[in-house]
Amino acid sequence: MVKHKIFLSFSLxxxxxxxxxxxxxxxxxxxRSKNExxxxxxxxxxxxxxxxxxxxxxxxxxxxxxxxxxxxxxDFPSSPEHFPAGSIIAPENIISSTKKQAGRFxxxxx
Amino acid sequence: xxxLKILEYALSSLFRRKYRNLSIVxxxxxxxxxxxxxxxxxxxxxxxxxxxxxxxxxxxxxxxxAGRHDLIPxxxxxxxxxxxxxGSAEPRYWGYYYDSLTHSxxxxxxxxxxxxxxxxxxxxxxxxxxxxxxGAGVGHARIAGTGDxxxxxxxxDTPVVFHIxxxxxxxxxxxxxxxxxxxxxxxLHFFELPAGRSTDITVSVNNPxxxxxxxxxxxxxxxxxxxxxxSEIIRTYDAVFNWRSGMMLTxxxxxxIAFCILAWDKATGISAEEKHEIGILKAIGWDxxxxxELKFWEGIVISLTSLLVGLIAxxxxxxxxxxxxxxxxxxGWSVLFPDFRLxxxxxxxxxxxxxxxxxxxxxxxxxxxxxxxxxxxxxxVMRN
Numbered sequence: 001m002v003k004h005k006i007f008l009s010f011s012l013x014x015x016x017x018x019x020x021x022x023x024x025x026x027x028x029x030x031x032r033s034k035n036e037x038x039x040x041x042x043x044x045x046x047x048x049x050x051x052x053x054x055x056x057x058x059x060x061x062x063x064x065x066x067x068x069x070x071x072x073x074x075d076f077p078s079s080p081e082h083f084p085a086g087s088i089i090a091p092e093n094i095i096s097s098t099k100k101q102a103g104r105f106x107x108x109x110x
Numbered sequence: 111x112x113x114l115k116i117l118e119y120a121l122s123s124l125f126r127r128k129y130r131n132l133s134i135v136x137x138x139x140x141x142x143x144x145x146x147x148x149x150x151x152x153x154x155x156x157x158x159x160x161x162x163x164x165x166x167x168x169x170x171x172x173x174x175x176a177g178r179h180d181l182i183p184x185x186x187x188x189x190x191x192x193x194x195x196x197g198s199a200e201p202r203y204w205g206y207y208y209d210s211l212t213h214s215x216x217x218x219x220x221x222x223x224x225x226x227x228x229x230x231x232x233x234x235x236x237x238x239x240x241x242x243x244x245g246a247g248v249g250h251a252r253i254a255g256t257g258d259x260x261x262x263x264x265x266x267d268t269p270v271v272f273h274i275x276x277x278x279x280x281x282x283x284x285x286x287x288x289x290x291x292x293x294x295x296x297x298l299h300f301f302e303l304p305a306g307r308s309t310d311i312t313v314s315v316n317n318p319x320x321x322x323x324x325x326x327x328x329x330x331x332x333x334x335x336x337x338x339x340x341s342e343i344i345r346t347y348d349a350v351f352n353w354r355s356g357m358m359l360t361x362x363x364x365x366x367i368a369f370c371i372l373a374w375d376k377a378t379g380i381s382a383e384e385k386h387e388i389g390i391l392k393a394i395g396w397d398x399x400x401x402x403e404l405k406f407w408e409g410i411v412i413s414l415t416s417l418l419v420g421l422i423a424x425x426x427x428x429x430x431x432x433x434x435x436x437x438x439x440x441x442g443w444s445v446l447f448p449d450f451r452l453x454x455x456x457x458x459x460x461x462x463x464x465x466x467x468x469x470x471x472x473x474x475x476x477x478x479x480x481x482x483x484x485x486x487x488x489x490x491v492m493r494n
Contacts (some may be wrong), residue, residue, distance in 0.1 A: 025454030
């Protein structure tokens, strides 16, 4: 009757470690929200930034929010994707928005 | 006490096949670790983007010409600022610069002189002509700091020297890594932009509920423009890091397929040795319920250990080591990639979903084939 004690103790230890990590995470989030976040928000406000500086290889990956709405594959229809980051960005739900627009135009025509 | 004894027996049973079970725990924990790392990383970046971009301009107005983003005339700015509900409309100057020396792209921003000293800037903002402030990534690429100079080639391929008045601290890398901020006049002169034109217009709206209405009015006033609202900007980053995105889908599906193979292997049948063991247990008086409980404990021991080890490993990998395994996937072809510290935003709901989607199928795939064997006559099981 030793093995189950070892297993239960090991599982408890893992749960304690995970809880400590999550508590550390919570404390870090709270500290950064108080200290770093206002300064970063100040940068966004004053420099009028709209995007994160993550992917600098192309216009539509550096500023995805400012790029054409049909990005990725923006260079010409059915062009192959040039940059790996382009495949990270999910395409817009073009079909539903096209349907909506079509409905609007139909309504106008009638 | 009875449950503990069955657990003890389950552990002894697992220990008899320790190499096989240890390899299952290793693969299982690795699968959970990869899935949890992706969830932690994308949730952290998404939450950070949402918080930060909450302070982005309420509306950005671009001019579209021949289906492409074009420079916008200043009269658009004046007219837009007169629309009722608009707080202010200001031109924004920004563009890209390819540095052939380091093979990297920079984002150049032209600012007016009204920006005060920023707390995440070491040094000062450019105040006179010929000065600039650079991101840590640019400073690192050009091996330059505050007080040094940086030479850029303008549109006529003439070198232009800028004095670095300040460098953005590394804490702001996620926003400023590739930035070169200079005075508005320097920017216009550097790119030789025509007078009275800007890259786009930022519009502040007095009542946030009216943003969509103002965007509609601008579109009606100038049909050749594209107003981008703040919510659209935030939604973009939601789309970038949600489960539909390519990276998530690729890694998630391959990890899920690996896990399905593991579960399928378990569910399609148990070994002759295990069947024999169940037959003996039934013959010496164990109930079907006892055998199911035994298999339940076996499944729980393996899946709970793997889940906890996987989650701990994922947390350390993403938030202490800055996700070295996933960063190359995100980095793509970027020469300047920020060396950011990820903020540990945790979504408990995601953890529960991950636990449910991995533990339940494994435990079920352990119990179901054993149940089939347990309800068969023990003599038949042992003979087969």
